[in-house]
Amino acid sequence: MEKDRHEIETFKIDQMFIGDSQEELIKQGEGRRKEHPIAAISTFNPVKRDVFQLIKLTEEKMIPELLGMRHKRMMQNPFSYFRATAGIMEKDLRQFPDGQSHIPVIICGDSHLTNFGFFASPERQLLFGLNDFDEARIGNWEFDLKRLLTSVVLTGRINGYPKEQLDGILAESVHSYRRGIKYANSLPLLERFNLSYSVDDLLGQMTDNEQMKRVLLKVADRAPKNNSDAVVKKFTEKTEDGRLRFKENPPRARRVSQNVYAELMAGLEDYQKSVTDDIRVLLINYEVTDIIRYSVGVGSWGTRCYLALLTGKDGSHLVLQIKEALPLRYNLSALTVEESQAQGKGEGKRIITAQRVLQTYHDPFLGAMEAGGRSFYVRQFRDMKDSIDPLNLDQESFSAYCNMCAFILAIAHYQSPTAPMIYGYVHKQKELDMGLAHWAVKYADQMEADYACFAKYLQGEEDEE
Numbered sequence: 450m451e452k453d454r455h456e457i458e459t460f461k462i463d464q465m466f467i468g469d470s471q472e473e474l475i476k477q478g479e480g481r482r483k484e485h486p487i488a489a490i491s492t493f494n495p496v497k498r499d500v501f502q503l504i505k506l507t508e509e510k511m512i513p514e515l516l517g518m519r520h521k522r523m524m525q526n527p528f529s530y531f532r533a534t535a536g537i538m539e540k541d542l543r544q545f546p547d548g549q550s551h552i553p554v555i556i557c558g559d560s561h562l563t564n565f566g567f568f569a570s571p572e573r574q575l576l577f578g579l580n581d582f583d584e585a586r587i588g589n590w591e592f593d594l595k596r597l598l599t600s601v602v603l604t605g606r607i608n609g610y611p612k613e614q615l616d617g618i619l620a621e622s623v624h625s626y627r628r629g630i631k632y633a634n635s636l637p638l639l640e641r642f643n644l645s646y647s648v649d650d651l652l653g654q655m656t657d658n659e660q661m662k663r664v665l666l667k668v669a670d671r672a673p674k675n676n677s678d679a680v681v682k683k684f685t686e687k688t689e690d691g692r693l694r695f696k697e698n699p700p701r702a703r704r705v706s707q708n709v710y711a712e713l714m715a716g717l718e719d720y721q722k723s724v725t726d727d728i729r730v731l732l733i734n735y736e737v738t739d740i741i742r743y744s745v746g747v748g749s750w751g752t753r754c755y756l757a758l759l760t761g762k763d764g765s766h767l768v769l770q771i772k773e774a775l776p777l778r779y780n781l782s783a784l785t786v787e788e789s790q791a792q793g794k795g796e797g798k799r800i801i802t803a804q805r806v807l808q809t810y811h812d813p814f815l816g817a818m819e820a821g822g823r824s825f826y827v828r829q830f831r832d833m834k835d836s837i838d839p840l841n842l843d844q845e846s847f848s849a850y851c852n853m854c855a856f857i858l859a860i861a862h863y864q865s866p867t868a869p870m871i872y873g874y875v876h877k878q879k880e881l882d883m884g885l886a887h888w889a890v891k892y893a894d895q896m897e898a899d900y901a902c903f904a905k906y907l908q909g910e911e912d913e914e
Contacts, residue, residue, distance in 0.1 A: 460795075462587075465554075465555065467867060474868075474869035474870050475634075475870070479874070481550055484551075485548075487880050487881050487884050489547055490550055490591055492888070493887075493891035493892060494548060498537070500534070501902075501903065501906050503536065503537055503540070504534065511752055512751055512753065514700055515750060515751040516751055518701075519533070519751045520907055522747045522750055523747060524900075527893075527897045528604050530899065531561065531603055532563070533747050534748075535558065536584075538596060538896075539584075542589075542592050542595065549591070550591055552590055553865075553867055554588075554865035554871065555803055555806050555864070555865045556586060556590065557582060557807060557858070558584030558588065558592075560593040560594075562597065562600045562839045563836060563838070563839065565580060566578075566834060566837070567648065568811075569812075573673075574647050575668070575833060576645050576648075578645070578808050578857055578861065579808060579861055580834070582807065583772075585799065585803030586777055591885070594626055595885065595889060595892070597622070597855060598622060603897070604839045604840055605618065605847065608842070610844055616887075617848075618847065619886035621848065621852055621882075622854075622855040623855065623882040626856065629855065630862070630876075633863035633868070634869060646857065648665055648672075651665055660845065661842075661845075661846040661849050664842070672833045673833055675831045675835060676832055677767050677832070684696060684768075692738065694738075694741075695740075695741035695756060702742065702743050703741065704741060704742075710740055713755060713757070713820050716771070716818040716825060717757065717827075719820075720817065720827050723818065724815075724816040728814060732759075734763075736759065736760060738759065741755065742755050743770075745770075745772075748778075752772070753772075754771070755772075756771070767814075770827065771820075771825050773823060774797035774824040774826050796824040797826040800826045801817050807861040812829050815827070815828050839851075
């Protein structure tokens with residue numbers, strides 16, 4: 450099959466530089482709604498594509514040894530498959546320009562339910578928000594909302610919720626997004642820029658939801674224990690000469706060659722140029738004492754991901770994650786392996802820029818680097834990071850969690866200067882709630898069919914072996 454030669458999307462932040470006032474942008478959003486009505490963006494259009502080929506084209510850029518385990522992770526359930534195929538959904542959505550709002554903002558690009566989570570503020574407060582930005586770009590706001598809603602359907606079905614109740618949760622989630630847009634629009638710029646939600650804020654909103662309170666209290670207790678000391682205790686061992694090094698656990702954790710080690714060491718020198726001066730000064734107190742390849746996630750499993758153990762002059766430790774910044778999955782299907790590597794040199798900057806915009810407070814160690822001609826981004830590994838598993842929630846808590854994610858997504862979108870156009874589009878538009886809910890149900894049907902086809906394809910490969 451010939452590669453899809455669509456135009457490669459680039460991340461140009463200057464697309465956000467506009468001189469119009471807030472009121473003018475709101476009117477433009479109302480105009481977009483007339484040109485591209487809610488009925489159009491809520492209409493599901495069946496798509497025909499070769500999912501096997503699209504997945505294959507993406508996986509050509511990954512580590513072959515890890516693909517078998519990647520497929521097993523994808524096949525756990527339809528939601529796992531969905532998590533690993535963000536590029537396919539993006540391609541599907543782009544096929545129908547009439548079904549788009551054409552209101553561009555900085556979007557997450559992969560805003561499903563498990564890409565929201567908890568992380569630390571610089572003051573070590575536990576905050577909640579978006580926590581994955583590998584697919585971040587400038588795009589239509591509703592692409593993010595549709596991805597979130599589809600994940601609500603897929604997880605809700607796995608949880609066994611009745612269709613009528615699940616439809617209600619979907620509509621409520623869209624309403625929560627609209628409510629978030631309205632609230633963000635009402636705030637002064639600096640107040641909106643600094644807006645964040647702590648675990649204590651969330652607990653205050655869950656006074657009548659006993660399970661959600663228990664879940665949040667467990668997170669509040671557990672997350673502060675997720676730090677470099679805990680990682681060192683769990684992931685390292687002492688060598689004969691008394692040094693600490695990471696344990697091997699193939700295929701997840703594997704030692705790297707001397708050549709790759711040297712490339713990553715050079716990359717970490719490059720990384721220090723991308724962080725603020727205070728962090729650069731702090732890093733002078735550390736030396737890198739070990740690096741290991743360590744695979745994570747579902748969609749990211751198969752990419753080049755490493756852990757670096759840094760030892761301080763006082764003997765304390767810092768663990769950094771070095772994660773490959775591939776081009777957008779949507780772009781990968783149009784690129785050869787060589788083109789992907791060349792295209793990807795600025796991808797780390799794209800990811801960290803989007804994270805800094807969409808997260809009110811971000812990891813102070815967040816930065817980008819190049820190593821071996823590839824782009825990477827760097828962050829602390831597991832520093833107060835935690836999450837809520839939507840597959841472990843009762844229906845009431847699941848509904849609350851979905852509404853929470855939709856509201857937070859709206860706040861993140863409103864950091865873009867073009868966001869008042871969203872307000873103009875969605876304000877007082879109740880029909881959007883059920884419209885996008887119905888769209889998500891139909892697209893989830895498509896994903897479940899894709900999942901079943903891919904499962905048969907993998908089974909056929911196993912039978913041939």
